[in-house]
Amino acid sequence: MLRPPYQSYDRLYVYHLDKAEISTIDDPDLIGIWIEDETAVLFFHRAKDSLVAELCSRHECKVVYQADLDYCDWEAGQFISSFTVGGITVSPVWEKGPADIRLDPSVIFGSGFHPTTRACLETVITYLQSPEAAIKTMLDLGTGTGLLSIAAARFGAEKITAVDNNPLACEVARANCRLNGVDDRIEVTERDLRKDKPQTNGYNLVVANLYRGLLEQLIQTPSFWEGDIYILSGFIQSMEADLLAELPARQIRFLDRKQNDRWCIWVLGNRKVVG
């Protein structure tokens, strides 16, 4: 995340360690530590070879991958800048000028530049604006930067639970909620959805922009289908038939399908609610 004196991202210095348990790093150039599958990925604004070497010797671990790259290359070659979707303008914190949502995307998925994020954002806004859908509560599975939750709060959702298993994503999402003044309505929870299946009961809208394997696991879990309306994304066209075959057709009705680039987005409704 951005801390003074940094106001934007330029170069990223990345060190991937084969151990997740490392002590707190008190360094002004640290962007964040990404923990994934018993490993840690350290992001800095500047090269930190000697600090990382000292860390490795103290924690008896090693660097398995190291890179320095332009921030836009981390974001698949895209310069992150303001964009408008569903009538709202989302701006990175380093851009001045009017915006409905301000975001420090850091190194977390959900800057708004991926087709799935945009399609989910547009669909979340559509449903939040629909009087028939009457969305008051939302569960955001794999929240990333928190963008979808913040947009839902902007459009009137009263209680939102945002879940991610990446501690850095949770830290970034919480900071973005505070930045946009909606942290009183969004609870960001660190949880691994592979081990700890979500409770969807009581949520009007469940959004899951994840990856295929995890979506499949969720789809196959009967208690996943206790929410009202679902927005699912994170899969491409060639995966659709397999996922479709896994849906509990007696419980769930297909409401809409969109495609952005190769990426698909489904909107599904619980038959108890949508008939």
Ligand SMILES: C[S@@+](CC[C@H](N)C(=O)[O-])C[C@H]1O[C@@H](n2cnc3c(N)ncnc32)[C@H](O)[C@@H]1O
């Ligand atoms: C494709 S990104 C979506 C981010 C954001 N919701 C969006 O639409 O742009 C998926 C997010 O799910 C999180 N995630 C991946 N596996 C997870 C798991 N097992 N449990 C919880 N979150 C997970 C990732 O850390 C990432 O932030």
